[in-house]
Amino acid sequence: xxxxxxxxxxxxxxxxxxxxxxxxxxxxxxxxxxxxxxxxxxxxxxxxxxxxxxxxxxxxxxxxxxxxxxxxxxxxxxxxxxxxxxxxxxxxxxxxxxxxxxxxxxxxxxxxxxxxxxxxxxxxxxxxxxxxxxxxxxxxxxxxxxxxxxxxxxxxxxxxxxxxxxxxxxxxxxxxxxxxxxxxxxxxxxxxxxxxxxxxxxxxxxxxxxxxxxxxxxxxxxxxxxxxxxxxxxxxxxxxxxxxxxxxxxx
Amino acid sequence: xxxxxxxxxxxxxxxxxxxxxxxxxxxxxxxxxxxxxxxxxxxxxxxxxxxxxxxxxxxxxxxxxxxxxxxxxxxxxxxxxxxxxxxxxxxxxxxxxxxxxxxxxxxxxxxxxxxxxxxxxxxxxxxxxxxxxxxxxxxxxxxxxxxxxxxxxxxxxxxxxxxxxxxxxxxxxxxxxxxxxxxxxxxxxxxxxxxxxxxxxxxxxxxxxxxxxxxxxxxxxxxxxxxxxxxxxxxxxxxxxxxxxxxxxxxxxxxxxxxxxxxxxxxxxxxxxxxxxxxxxxxxxxxxxxxxxxxxxxxxxxxxxx
Amino acid sequence: xxxxxxxxxxxxxxxxxxxxxxxxxxxxxxxxxxxxxxxxxxxxxxxxxxxxxxxxxxxxxxxxxxxxxxxxxxxxxxxxxxxxxxxxxxxxxxxxxxxxxxxxxxxxxxxxxxxxxxxxxxxxxxxxxxxxxxxxxxxxxxxxxxxxxxxxxxxxxxxxxxxxxxxxxxxxxxxxxxxxxxxxxxxxxxxxxxxxxxxxxxxxxxxxxxxxxxxxxxxxxxxxxxxxxxxxxxxxxxxxxxxxxxxxxxxxxxxxxxxxxxxxxxxxxxxxxxxxxxxxxxxxxxxxxxxxxxxxxxxxxxxxxxxxxxxxxxxxxxxxxxxxxxx
Numbered sequence: 001x002x003x004x005x006x007x008x009x010x011x012x013x014x015x016x017x018x019x020x021x022x023x024x025x026x027x028x029x030x031x032x033x034x035x036x037x038x039x040x041x042x043x044x045x046x047x048x049x050x051x052x053x054x055x056x057x058x059x060x061x062x063x064x065x066x067x068x069x070x071x072x073x074x075x076x077x078x079x080x081x082x083x084x085x086x087x088x089x090x091x092x093x094x095x096x097x098x099x100x101x102x103x104x105x106x107x108x109x110x111x112x113x114x115x116x117x118x119x120x121x122x123x124x125x126x127x128x129x130x131x132x133x134x135x136x137x138x139x140x141x142x143x144x145x146x147x148x149x150x151x152x153x154x155x156x157x158x159x160x161x162x163x164x165x166x167x168x169x170x171x172x173x174x175x176x177x178x179x180x181x182x183x184x185x186x187x188x189x190x191x192x193x194x195x196x197x198x199x200x201x202x203x204x205x206x207x208x209x210x211x212x213x214x215x216x217x218x219x220x221x222x223x224x225x226x227x228x229x230x231x232x233x234x235x236x237x238x239x240x241x242x243x244x245x246x247x248x249x250x251x
Numbered sequence: 252x253x254x255x256x257x258x259x260x261x262x263x264x265x266x267x268x269x270x271x272x273x274x275x276x277x278x279x280x281x282x283x284x285x286x287x288x289x290x291x292x293x294x295x296x297x298x299x300x301x302x303x304x305x306x307x308x309x310x311x312x313x314x315x316x317x318x319x320x321x322x323x324x325x326x327x328x329x330x331x332x333x334x335x336x337x338x339x340x341x342x343x344x345x346x347x348x349x350x351x352x353x354x355x356x357x358x359x360x361x362x363x364x365x366x367x368x369x370x371x372x373x374x375x376x377x378x379x380x381x382x383x384x385x386x387x388x389x390x391x392x393x394x395x396x397x398x399x400x401x402x403x404x405x406x407x408x409x410x411x412x413x414x415x416x417x418x419x420x421x422x423x424x425x426x427x428x429x430x431x432x433x434x435x436x437x438x439x440x441x442x443x444x445x446x447x448x449x450x451x452x453x454x455x456x457x458x459x460x461x462x463x464x465x466x467x468x469x470x471x472x473x474x475x476x477x478x479x480x481x482x483x484x485x486x487x488x489x490x491x492x493x494x495x496x497x498x499x500x501x502x503x504x505x506x507x508x509x510x511x512x513x514x515x516x517x518x519x520x521x522x523x524x525x526x527x528x529x530x531x532x533x534x535x536x537x538x539x540x541x542x543x544x545x546x547x548x549x550x551x552x553x554x555x556x557x
Numbered sequence: 558x559x560x561x562x563x564x565x566x567x568x569x570x571x572x573x574x575x576x577x578x579x580x581x582x583x584x585x586x587x588x589x590x591x592x593x594x595x596x597x598x599x600x601x602x603x604x605x606x607x608x609x610x611x612x613x614x615x616x617x618x619x620x621x622x623x624x625x626x627x628x629x630x631x632x633x634x635x636x637x638x639x640x641x642x643x644x645x646x647x648x649x650x651x652x653x654x655x656x657x658x659x660x661x662x663x664x665x666x667x668x669x670x671x672x673x674x675x676x677x678x679x680x681x682x683x684x685x686x687x688x689x690x691x692x693x694x695x696x697x698x699x700x701x702x703x704x705x706x707x708x709x710x711x712x713x714x715x716x717x718x719x720x721x722x723x724x725x726x727x728x729x730x731x732x733x734x735x736x737x738x739x740x741x742x743x744x745x746x747x748x749x750x751x752x753x754x755x756x757x758x759x760x761x762x763x764x765x766x767x768x769x770x771x772x773x774x775x776x777x778x779x780x781x782x783x784x785x786x787x788x789x790x791x792x793x794x795x796x797x798x799x800x801x802x803x804x805x806x807x808x809x810x811x812x813x814x815x816x817x818x819x820x821x822x823x824x825x826x827x828x829x830x831x832x833x834x835x836x837x838x839x840x841x842x843x844x845x846x847x848x849x850x851x852x853x854x855x856x857x858x859x860x861x862x863x864x865x866x867x868x869x870x871x872x873x874x875x876x877x878x879x880x881x882x883x884x
Contacts, residue, residue, distance in 0.1 A: 054766075075774045078771060086770075090764050091764060092763040093763060094763055095763070103757065103760050106771070107771025111753055112753050112754055112773055112778070113781075114753045115748065115749050115752045117748075117753070118748075118752065119753040161767075161770075161771065162770075288683045344686060345608075346869075348614060348818065349861060349865045350861075350862055350865045352815045352818070353857075353861035354858065354862070357859060359854070360852040360854040363852060477694045480690055481687075481691045483687065527703070527705075530702050531703045533702075534701070541688070541691055550680070
């Protein structure tokens with residue numbers, strides 16, 4: 001078995017009496033898309049926040065690419081190679097689309113402490129940014145103000161910024177959220193192609209997308225992972241069906 | 252001698268802390284419920300003092316003067332809320348800072364226009380003019396004790412208001428969830444006006460009470476306002492309890508620092524240098540206190556992390 | 558040149574044109590007025606980096622302005638009394654040389670900004686506003702209660718400090734010096750805004766989470782911005798003290814901090830020439846309205862209130878429209 005890129009071991013997080021994350025362990029293997037699903041209130045957002053670095057767990061360990069990153073902040077994890085996208089687009093809305101992408105390239109280049117040279121004239125960063133925009137199909141919108149983009153385009157731009165970081169793994173929080181049927185299909189095809197770049201830990205509500213994309217699926221209920229397996233295994237798992245799938249998806 | 256001095260200074264610290272609480276309570280309520288930073292709160296303090304001085308001058312009654320301070324500040328607060336402040340709730344903090352800074356200019360210069368640049372004097376009521384003898388033989392001005400008593404009574408009243416009454420429930424609801432209280436059928440804009448006027452009245456009362464010890468003049472409100480900010484930063488924004496604890500801490504630190512630091516430096520320095528270094532450091536004591544609290548609790552003692 | 562470029566050029570050129578016209582008409586007071594506007598503009602240009610680009614509502618920039626002022630006052634007063642500033646293991650003399658004074662002003666305000674920034678940038682929003690205001694007040698009261706340099710009364714310097722090759726007592730020469738510094742700083746700020754640092758800082762204002770996600774630390778970006786911003790305002794403080802040949806605790810007052818914010822917003826927040834336009838407008842209002850009424854600040858308050866409530870974007874924003882994204 002190959003060495004997992006991301007390992008979450010025995011993670012705990014409580015808010016008062018509420019155990020939002022209860023002894024969660026999971027792995028992300030090179031080349032795979034590992035989907036994390038669960039009903040509302042299962043603790044997905046809390047878990048994601050701990051993996052991304054915004055929230056410190058009470059106990060447990062997160063190992064990324066052989067390094068214990070549990071004590072790292074969000075920025076340090078990004079520098080370690082974790083490319084994150086948000087459920088609600090987190091973009092600099094006053095910037096042009098290209099500027100947002102260049103910001104990603106800038107983060108990756110580690111050359112932020114420069115005060116005189118215009119960043120948008122930096123050929124290398126610009127090329128990186130344009131290549132990422134090209135991959136998600138936003139080249140024609142490069143000079144548009146980000147605030148003027150459609151919702152679907154913003155989702156794509158989120159992914160493009162993550163791409164400029166050339167991450168070792170993607171952490172995606174509901175990339176399909178708010179996309180229409182057409183948009184979801186496009187995004188699904190795109191994410192499928194993305195696994196060649198880096199594995200994806202995918203939190204998603206869109207079951208069609210999850211079952212189409214995921215190599216493995218983990219089901220989170222009340223802060224605990226009740227099952228992990230392939231799409232077929234998850235579909236067949238009686239515990240999952242009673243806790244979750246039975247109500248939302250017909251097999 | 253030194254023990255007596257110390258007790259007297261502790262009482263002075265309590266008195267200034269209680270007055271700070273009246274300012275800080277309004278500020279923190281207004282921030283907690285409406286999310287507004289109000290620089291013009293010091294102007295309401297000034298308005299209370301001027302109203303009291305004017306009414307006391309005309310009628311000779313201190314009780315009427317206090318009522319006038321409450322009424323004038325509450326009225327000024329309500330008018331400002333309806334005309335200006337309510338346009339600021341949805342704005343960012345920068346706009347709030349600027350607009351309320353503009354209000355300070357208007358209030359201060361307007362007051363100077365009306366009353367002139369010379370300070371007014373508000374006399375301590377005759378019944379409280381002398382000292383009283385406290386247990387232990389300490390002579391202490393009766394009026395300052397009165398201030399402490401009135402301040403404490405208002406503090407208790409405020410806690411009861413918020414804990415027990417319908418308007419208090421609405422205020423607490425407003426602090427935790429602004430959309431929710433609208434859904435509950437509470438008239439939000441009326442609630443906001445009431446909260447703002449209440450905060451203003453507290454500031455005005457403080458202005459009148461302190462005005463009888465110090466002079467009543469334009470610009471008297473802003474130093475107190477900034478101290479009240481320090482109080483809120485220490486106590487935690489939005490917390491009345493934090494405002495009380497913070498106010499007492501600041502009042503005591505400020506008063507005792509001014510007395511004790513020069514004395515402390517006097518132990519190993521010559522008197523002139525000790526006084527100069529001691530009083531300079533004392534002027535910074537509360538800010539150092541604030542910095543220390545911030546290092547350990549960036550959201551204040553009773554603040555909620557956001 | 559686009560419309561904003563034209564407006565910027567006219568704002569930029571207004572001061573030297575005014576100063577030269579005053580020179581031709583032999584009106585030295587107007588030159589001094591233009592110098593004052595240029596110095597206040599410089600202070601506000603400094604603030605604009607933190608406030609406009611970084612979104613940090615600092616109500617304590619008077620700290621740096623005052624430190625710059627006292628750097629000048631202390632050094633020059635020692636030079637004028639021939640008493641060394643420090644006489645122990647080594648001797649530190651006062652100085653009347655502007656470049657040295659500027660250096661000390663910039664370094665001391667940068668250091669103060671570093672310390673205040675380290676403490677106050679741990680917080681955000683209203684806390685940040687209140688804390689910067691409180692630190693400003695701390696310096697204010699300290700300057701009042703510290704008797705060595707005039708305390709509440711301030712400190713007078715008899716002769717303006719010197720700059721190699723210039724007669725700084727000649728109003729137009731001093732104006733030229735101030736304007737050259739303002740131009741240099743404006744050039745630098747223009748570069749910073751477009752540099753990698755400026756892009757990241759601006760992104761941190763718009764969305765801190767975004768910046769972290771690309772591996773950058775908003776705290777460090779803001780701290781560096783705050784330090785540069787404080788240093789520039791400190792430089793302006795030294796010049797302001799030299800203009801008046803006087804320093805006092807008023808330079809530390811919170812009203813001063815408030816006025817800097819007013820300059821930035823009145824002119825157009827986040828725009829390179831906004832603070833210049835705002836400072837000029839303010840000095841113009843001050844000059845004309847104070848002739849109309851003793852209580853001219855009432856009018857300033859009313860104008861400011863109207864601008865905040867109804868004319869967001871300030872002078873340049875109203876004239877030039879929405880900011881054009883440039884490279």
